Amino acid sequence: MIARFLLLASVASASFVTPAVFAAEAAQPAVDGDQQASSPRGDVIVVTARRRQETAQEVPLAISVVKGDSIEATGNFNIVKLQQLAPTLQVYTTNPRNTSVNIRGLGVPFGLTSDGFEQGVGIYVDDVYNSRVAAATFDFLDVNQVEVLRGPQGTLYGKNTTAGAINITTNQPTFDFEGRAELTVGNLNYKQAKAAISGPLTDTIAARVAVAATSRRGTLYNVTSQRWINEQDNLGIRGQLLFKPNDDFSITLSGDYSKQDPECCGTTFVRVGKTQRPLNRQYDALAAAQGYVVPSRNPYDRLTDLDSNLNAGNKIGGASAKIKWDIGPGTLTSVTAWRFWDWKPENDRDFTGLSIVSKSQNPSQQDQYSQEFRYNYESKDVDFVVGLFGFKQRIDTQGTEQQGDDAAQWSLAPSTDPTNPANIPATLSGLTASNTQYLKADSAALFGQLSWKVTDALTIQPGVRLNYDKKSGFYQRVVTNAQGQAISCTTVAEPGTIKGTTQQCGVYQPQVSSPSDSAWNFTYDFNVNYKVARDVLAYATYAKSFKTLGINQNGLPLNADNTVNYDASTVKPESVNHYEVGLKTQFWDRRATFNLTAFRTEIKNFQATVNGGQFGTVRGYLANAEKVRSQGIEADFKIVASDRFTAYANGAYTDAKYKKFTNAPCPPELSGGTLQPAGQAADYSQAGVPGALSPRQCDISGQDLPGVSKWAFSYGAEYNIPVNLLAKDGQLYLGVDGNYRSHWNSNASPSIYTEVKGYALTNFRAGFRGDGFDVFGWVRNAFDVNYIENLQVAPGNTGLIAGQVGDPQTWGGTIKFSF
Template sequence: MLIRRTRLAALLLLSSSTAAFAAPDPVAATSAATATEAPSGDTAADAEEPSRGDVIIVTARRRQETAQEVPLAISVIKGDSIEATGNFNVVKLQQLAPTLQVYTTNPRNTSVNIRGLGVPYGLTSDGFEQGVGIYVDDVYNSRVAAATFDFLDVAQVEVLRGPQGTLYGKNTTAGAINITTNQPTFDFEGHAEVTAGNLNYKQAKAAVSGPLSDKIAARIAVATTSRRGTLYNVTSKRWINEQDNLGLRGELLFQPNDDLSITLSGDYSKQDPECCGTAFVRVGRTQRALSRQYDALVAAINAANPGRNYAVPSRNVYDRLTDLDAPLQAGNKIGGASLRVKWDVGGGTFTSITAWRFWDWKPQNDRDFTGLSIVSASNNPSQQNQYSQEFRYNHEGEKIDYVVGLFGFKQRIDTQGLEQQGSDASRWSLTGTQATNPAILSGLTARNTQFLKSTSAALFGQVSYKVTPELTIQPGARLNYDKKTGFYQRVVTNGAGQVISCSPTPAAGSVLAAQCGIYQPQLTEPSVSDWNFSYDLNINYKIARDVLAYATYAKSFKTVGINQNGLPLNADNTPNLSASTVKPESVNHYEVGLKTSFWNRLATFNLSIFRTEIRNFQATVNGGQFGTVRGYLANAQKVRSQGIEADFKIRTSERFTAYANGAYTDAKYVKFVDAPCPPELSGGTFQPAGATPDYSQPGVPGALSPRQCDISGQHLPGVSKWAFSYGAEANTPLTLLGKDGQLYVGADGNYRSHWNSNASPSIYTDVKGYALTNFRVGFRGDGFDVFTWMRNAFDVHYIETLQVAPGNTGLIAGQPGDPRTFGGTIKFSF
């Protein structure tokens, strides 16, 4: 025992000092995908019988059970699959889970949706709740941005589709992502990995675990990733949108007896890339006067500056060239600590999770998306602290299983915003003689001070009553309270540093009026609280030993929201105070499903059909104004998402595994009559107040623009109707260099049909569908794995997201997806 402890201490020290040369998790024969397995009564026997399928244990219902027993739509992605397919964070996870949509322009502005629902698509606000809960070892991560860390020593990821509020601490109206890391062990073990590839890609991971005493075990994991950027900035002469990540995780397990375990965990993640820039994609005509649209404005700036001759470096986004002139930074620090206590008592298990997490965000952006000095700075650094406490009791009986829990949550986010106009701003945004005077807008600065305080508490529970051995009725309920208090103050100064006031309304045509048309001083202090009651009912029936059918109805809510990034302006340039708060979402969810295993459980086929209706859907919208470029929240009257999902996996033998998952998702605005208009219907003089909106002249310069647009019937942004993921792996025994092992070859891929990248769908922001294919070839044996890989093997051109530049000039910018990448990985375990 002393020798083992000494080895552990030495390796803990070694792993922390040689992170650049190590990594966790060997790749197993399984390639990816959705769970496969056995009823609870047969779990142990099946796990020992090699002729049957893999038994995957999940905790989706807050207890350990096989995935095929769980009467809900769930995808289970094992750690080896994540490693083998290169999906190293939540953003990449959608390549393995078709109904998961993850889109990002930088870590803060990341949308994670399931079935098209969850987080309002677009630039984010702190004032709303996410509908997809992200949990790491039972700890809730309140902001999507705080969960953009690289996966580190992950055992598996469960993607739960549909409302989960009666089982999870924070109300999750669209689903949950449940990430489980590898835990400390009393048997000594370790993993190490080194990867290198093109684009100067380097990744190293290490994990080591073992006993410190008979009752205490420890685990530590380290990971580092770096990669050259994928866009070349001709202004800075640097590659941007790079990767520069470091992650650490440590855990101590105290297990005084078989009934009690106490785990103390801590983690830290740092990302400091030069990121996240865009490239020119296209120009689309708006209803602004033609002389005030992108190409004419560039020509006017060049004419006013002889010899300048500004032009974008390329009008083909796949040349991967940009000319952004503002500094770029995406500094992201994430971390925290948790204490988890599990105590078997009274025939059940009591669990307590106490957690603190922080998120420190330090960005610098170029929000005019050009090499011109229009918006010379756009930075909104934020600091978040969150505290959560969850108590949960699980009981399993012969006829009744139940979970009851109490959850408390407290959060504060502080933000110090800065947005500044540059030397080209007057020519870009003003008309007449004012356009020729750079001093009017140059140096005009908006400084924002804001905070959000959020408090939440919930009592939740779920009961499973076995009416017969085949029939189970499972009701659940949740009582939830939320309170949000916000503060937002924008102080505007001119180029001389003098504070300006826009009240009373300045004289038309004056310098002050021009400045107030860009940035309005604002002060709002919204405060709102709300109670809601959620419930669900699941009925499931075991038609045969390996066939489970289920039906679910859920009534859930997403709590009230407040706007934290500035309010939209009325026609007279005054803030629209009625937009300070948004109503809670009301969700009705219906689902039926079938989970089957066959061919001696070597194959599974799962099917689910769903329909979700949301009233007062919280949507992110953008009116095209500089002062609200980050977007704000508004309620769409009604949204609906419906579709069908199918998951298939087969293991014909130990030599071959394949899977195919597919989803059809029809998500649309059923009723949204007062949405902001898309760019092709914006920029002109407003149509008369009270007039019936005229949509007949999209993209016609000088045409009158509707004050609002009815986008009822249009599809939700960010959602592909069709999505598929697929893969296979085959192996054969081989002895190489005196080592017995397996030679294997694997392929995986995913397809997504087209989707729109603007909250009010636009003809200019439609993103074409694409299919990505990855290959890997390797040799593995006892304790080692060496393989080469190629991702996006056919070098497919695709867009990750498109953005509409402010000002209604018609400029559309975007981020192209990764090109073909390739490299090699070496893994060891001991």
Template sequence: MTAKYPSVRRRVQASSLTLALVMACAATPAAADEAAIADDAGAAASAAVTDEAEDQTSRGDIIIVTARRRQETAQEVPVAISVIRGDSIEATGNFNVVKLQQLAPTLQVYTSNPRNTSVNIRGLGVPFGLTSDGFEQGVGIYVDDVYNSRVAAATFDFLDVAQVEVLRGPQGTLYGKNTTAGAINITTNQPTFDFEGRAEVSVGNLNYRQAKAAISGPLTDKIAARIAIAATSRRGTLFNVTSDRWINEQDNLGLRGQLLFQPNEDLSITLAGDYSKQDPEGYGTTYVRVGRTQRALARQYDALVAAVNAANPGRNYAVPSTNPYDRLADIDASLNAGNKIGGASVRVKWDVGPGTFTSISAWRFWDWKPENDRDFTGLSIVSKSQNPSQQDQYSQEFRYNYEGDKIDFVVGLFGFKQRIDTQGTEQQGTDASRWSLTGAPANDPSILNGLTATNTQYLKSTSAALFGQLSWKVTDALTIQPGARVNYDKKSGFYQRIVTNGAGGVISCTPAPPAGSVLAAQCGVYQPQKSSPSDSAWNFTYDFNVNYKVAPDILAYATYAKSFKTLGINQNGLPLNADNTVNFDASTVKPESINHYEIGLKTQFFDRRATFNLSAFRTDIKNFQATVNGGQFGTVRGYLANAEKVKSQGIEADLKVVVSDRFTAYANGAYTDAKYKKFTNAPCPPELSGGTLQPASAVPDYSQPGVPGALSPRQCDISGQRLPGVSKWAFSYGAEANAPATLLAKEGQVYLGVDGNYRSLWNSNASPSIYTEVKGYALTNFRIGFRSEGVDVFGWVRNAFDVNYIELLQVAPGNTGLIAGTVGDPRTWGGTVKFSF
């Protein structure tokens, strides 16, 4: 939409590697923008915008992206890419990577806490389930060109963000780290030599408070600085009756500072540092349901609760509610989710010869201090569970960009080093014997009470790569674009679990203790273990793109990419063999081998006031790295294994229309068919688990799901079933209308906006279960406000119709049938005031 007071075009220094969009208060806070947006009042482009692009602004705003490591209009990029501007992120309340999926339909983000957060594109990226440090991300997350090696280290609030680019499909020939499913490229606002600033305050229900501020300007004629700060707090959305307080709250603080030194027009050096702290009481779950497993009926959830109550007269334990949307929990273990993230980087850009040389040197840290309730109940089964981690990572990237009349190319060298240390403690409580043991031992709380597994582990990871991409402009319309990457990875890890009994004595499970003994009971819950997995691998990846300008505003493209996700190692302990010995063969996991095919069409029409983009894709993966879980409390939290074949295919469409200067609308949609094409030795879902195992030589029998006492398959063939976490259908949509208005003698606009998203049903277990299907849902948000030069005041309501929905379901350990979940936010409302100059 065209505002009466259009955005001021500020000159952003060409020294900045990535584009800085300087948002003025009149910029329309529409939601996700796919490619170029025909919006006369949009964000200001950088000084690097070509003359051709400047000429086009009379018809439509030009969104500049750096997806291909050079500045160009998004419609010229032959890649499926969503561009989400900073003002859109703020207006829709999507303040971090976790919330970003509401604006980008093919993005899936799941989290039970910052540590256990996964980001996937088109259903691919990282294994679904408890996070292991031993594998690589398939979706790279970059902030101002700095790679964040773990999703947990990128769960900070967005701070002074200019725009976010979500690239779909393999990106390893352009980005520092090999990314097999896509990349999220976050660009912050850069220092300017024009003095500017902004401040924003929001308040809402649930005691929501958020304040943001940023200021930028020159220190000398060659040095500019920018500093930004943000703080967010909100009451929790789940009430814990045990502690008598709300949990799963927000308590975030973020700081970012940048210093730009530009001694001349050809050279610039940017020093940046950031720090983020999150310190909520979280993250807890609530009771969702109980489903029958193949465990003996007396060993399933309802019977076990009754047995615990019978052993403790007068206790009468029951969950506070069987309706998850009552938002009640009874967690009895300590909860904590302390998360500190930060780092520093130096970015050098030097226009030398016919091209530009860029260097990015970075160090980042992540300090995670969690406490959880691993039994998901108010019973003292697991009385303590905590796995604090500390990470340091160093990265160095050198890159040279050249742009010519017929040839453009990028060539780069990337090096990466990482170390993660983790110290884990898990302890059994007073109800553990009754819950986990049978016969006479079940009546003796002392057997398991105080049984403690203390884990020490570290991961060392080194990576190096040479990559490049060439664009050959065969004609004015036809471009051929090959790319290649040579990659080396080495991983080495260490894991040791020491088990002590309630008296503090160290126990040993080798040789196997006599059946029925106290030691055998203890070893059945926690078994000492030690492993030192290590491996290395070279791989060669490449892609080939052909794109053709059918007309000035119509671009067609086709891409083939051969990609690899490097080897993985199991860092959270190894699974056990049938005889209760450690399966050391599972120490390492094979690399993924990926073949990716994509065709697309990017179009603009109605004098560039309408944008319609379409893409179709198919990705085939051999040796897909999946997270599996054996279902026990402490034998293994979850480990990596290879599924033989996986495929993901689908169609994506994006439409944005500026009907007039007063009305804009958009709709983005995706159909994704992501399946295990072949996975014959997968862990079984809970309804086919918990019973005596079928004979090893028998053909697996899946005919008695949820029948107590039935024999359980040793593994399940889930070939043909859908990947977890992926909805077949996903949409985002929105519109905004405005009209001239005067408020307090200040001329401006009054506006009304709506945005929303829809997801069809999906499954929340690595092996799809009838108990972990998450129903589809649609969320709708509204905002109404007034904006003028330097001021924007608006009220908002999110999840306006107070839709009940589940964000994540988890299968409780022990095959008891308990399913716990994370409930999505209820209706929230509030107001925001922004000032800028």
């Protein structure tokens, strides 16, 4: 593995994962003659990572840049797919809401998503912050390039970027008339169409409109509904209007709307592992007792039998106004934005064809408003950015979870007595938990970053950010029986309710909480960079960052006496110390680029998602792990050998661990039994032994963080030859790209049952392109590799592990025109 790492020489400070033949020549900033002298291809990659235009090799931070043409050529049409090109980016999704976007193993706690905490990887589109990670699942829409900024970016990008930021830039309106269209078809009934048109309306007003639509048959067959599920059904539109009366002033108005309406997101049976639950209450025994047989125990048969409705209805959009005004030696920028998110899910929470949880849905509606002012100043010796940022958000959620006819026999202790509650479906059938909740979040910040060019070679760059956050929430769960009567689980029934049975209260308990908290935080970083030679930049960075406080918004866990643990209402802010050194180099007349980064990030009070394994009491909540550490090495190599051949190789070694987490939930192999006595040291010696006593909590200090592969690589190459075909001059080309990820664990507390094997994927494309057109065929996952995208532990500690399998081999063709 080490030899492979050294050979591929992987992703680092500026991971140009775009083969140069796809990288359209960028509009270049004002740079000196040495900077303009580039490779024979002349492709200078321009970024705005520091809120100003500059070449990527000048930026003293770890950044991966993916050009829009490369995104299209490699089929990576959203952030979820983008991880195939950027090895230190990890994206896992069970549905749009429950999506984790991590960098270097950090960012989002692995597990069910809660509205009550911040993302650790900020997603920005044209300088507008997208607070909901669901934005990661939508198609890129008329994108010019994507910058993946690795490491804390709190100074310029805010409190929500302890792990990094994804900065997406779309194509802007032009005063020259231009347009493009793209059509792709493939197997699995895959269809994708994109179009954009831009041009002047008057001498001072230009407009741009872009649309995109994607559809594809599902990859998992549901024998119950007799249809393919986990399909793609996406539609998006973006419009922009640019008013530019002179070179010093411009206003850009933007609006976008995207929707998804697939039958998604189902799972398939993967495996069963022994827990500490009594053997007759584990999956195999329970399934046999009910005569239940899963359609297949081989997940790669792609069969499931889920009996609940599935839906992942998802709408997102908004409007923004960006004003740029050159004032003297600097530029004043104002970005005003409103965004919404509307989420209408339906899930099968028991992962089986039995009616255990017959209904599970948590529709949400979000509105967010943001305002940013910043002033950029540039001079010979000093550059700086100062700004103000304000943010306001409200999220409303209405949840319903209902028990089905098979719940009693599945969830209660079995008995041969026909009068036992476990043998009477009505014991739990129809029991319904209706949740009403809202979250209000307000944030304000003052920030600045200074670059002082001490000499022509040495630059010192300090940055600061002062941030205030306030969060308040409300959560109420009302539990009703099959007759619609509200139940109470207190000793004496509350007014308007009847006393619930022991069995009912063991599944759902009424609950009300109103968490609220606020905090001030101060973020700072300090960067020193030195230009060793014209094309060699060395840098070192220290960053003190944070992720703001969180509140538990999905219900609270119970104490040992079955009362609500209100102490878990809020979680502490994360405190981050980050260290990084890097080297950025170009050689062979700038035809070759090699960048190297080493980093170490330490986080105190890491916000982790934990789950006690109960079926309905609480699905998951936030808690603080005492300390987490991520460290590693990233490298990048790119070569433009000639106009005929380009290649790149990127890779990363990431070692991310819980340094100290003494009060973590136990993995399934140490769960399900009667709890060990309070105050007794946890005994881990009987993992997977049915009937054994289970620890009340587990110390998982020293174990790997979930979702992180220690080794990750991506590579690509393309060769072309000039030809005249059908009376048109152009190039025939052949390209290959691929990626590899080593094994990783898919449970918040690493489990022997949720280990995901490493895999390597390879993609090919071949085509003919010329002036204004490109026609090519492609095959992705060319060798039809079987791999798992995600594993989930079924609730109830029965040992069932369900999962989502990765895409099989797909193939098709694409035709593009531009003018």
